Amino acid sequence: MLVTTPTEQMFEAMIKATRGDDVFGEDHSTNDLEAFVAHLTGHKAALFMTSGTMSNQIAIRSHLSQPPHSILCDSRSHIYAFEAGGIAYHSQAQVTPLNPINKMHLTFGEVSSNIICTDDIHYAPTRVISLENTLNGLILPLNEIKNISELARKKGIKMHLDGARIWNASAETGIKLSVYGEYFDSMTLCCSKGIGAPIGSVLVGNEEFIKKARHLRKLFGGGWRQSGLLASAAKFAIESNFPHKQKESHILARRLATGLHGYGILITQPVHTNMVFIDTTAVNVTIDTLTEHLASRGIRICGDNQSNTARLVTHYQITPRAVEEFLQVVGEVVKKTI
Numbered sequence: 001m002l003v004t005t006p007t008e009q010m011f012e013a014m015i016k017a018t019r020g021d022d023v024f025g026e027d028h029s030t031n032d033l034e035a036f037v038a039h040l041t042g043h044k045a046a047l048f049m050t051s052g053t054m055s056n057q058i059a060i061r062s063h064l065s066q067p068p069h070s071i072l073c074d075s076r077s078h079i080y081a082f083e084a085g086g087i088a089y090h091s092q093a094q095v096t097p098l099n100p101i102n103k104m105h106l107t108f109g110e111v112s113s114n115i116i117c118t119d120d121i122h123y124a125p126t127r128v129i130s131l132e133n134t135l136n137g138l139i140l141p142l143n144e145i146k147n148i149s150e151l152a153r154k155k156g157i158k159m160h161l162d163g164a165r166i167w168n169a170s171a172e173t174g175i176k177l178s179v180y181g182e183y184f185d186s187m188t189l190c191c192s193k194g195i196g197a198p199i200g201s202v203l204v205g206n207e208e209f210i211k212k213a214r215h216l217r218k219l220f221g222g223g224w225r226q227s228g229l230l231a232s233a234a235k236f237a238i239e240s241n242f243p244h245k246q247k248e249s250h251i252l253a254r255r256l257a258t259g260l261h262g263y264g265i266l267i268t269q270p271v272h273t274n275m276v277f278i279d280t281t282a283v284n285v286t287i288d289t290l291t292e293h294l295a296s297r298g299i300r301i302c303g304d305n306q307s308n309t310a311r312l313v314t315h316y317q318i319t320p321r322a323v324e325e326f327l328q329v330v331g332e333v334v335k336k337t338i
């Protein structure tokens, strides 16, 4: 199975949803989800919306007033690299993208030496620092977050977290969402993907911020009516799939990495959570060959044939048996070409 799909129990939860109109703020299931996620993250208010991209972009826009201004983030971050240039489009903001020296995560030192904090009219001052956790499955250490956040507060810079995958970081480290929450003015949490809901992300922050975000969501065309059934699916996903099932998927990812490494396949970054990045050059197998063999056994992966690299992601609906089967197929392909 390539991605998570809603289960029967999730549909049962959806049937019980209320049918109020969320544009009027009258849907109990939606309000309940928002209160639940706000509480989980230690924030005052929350807003449920269709996608992580919408949540991130509205968050950034809500923190800003008008240019000149800039956002500081990791150059690999979703808000910068994979949201169709949304920061330029929606917020007219400059971005300061940083390439982490350790190739894993941003550090306090890198952030503090790159924030723009001056009256010099040549520059666009940093108004928001946006971090991502996990980023490509990598965990951002809490002490870096803490130090960056303290600096941001001193300088009057807002802190946003793209926590689409914060569930994985929290489940793996045992650090509560509310502890991560302390260091940010806003956080995006995705209820689809690893957590398993069909759709939806939640943005958290203080009441004034969420009020502004709600206004901008309407402007973006994202005010929705009877969102209760989706909110119920999202709440069910959080309650039943976090944190235990996340952790199991991390164990499977590590098993996958160990097995592939055993065949001589390069694992290009540490496996902190549920993602394994591979490079098949050393075993003389192209990604297309691998994809073909796996597809004949009903397993789908996505990769780049040119660079011989691929990203493998595990989730709670992938069984240990599927991982063993995966390894068996890859083992056959590798042996064929050696």
Ligand SMILES: *Cc1c(COP(=O)(O)O)cnc(C)c1O
Pocket: 050, 051, 052, 053, 054, 056, 078, 079, 132, 134, 162, 163, 164, 165, 190, 193, 201
């Ligand atoms: C998927 C993802 C998003 C965007 O979520 P969509 O719902 O696909 O728009 C944002 N940030 C991260 C880290 C993601 O993995």
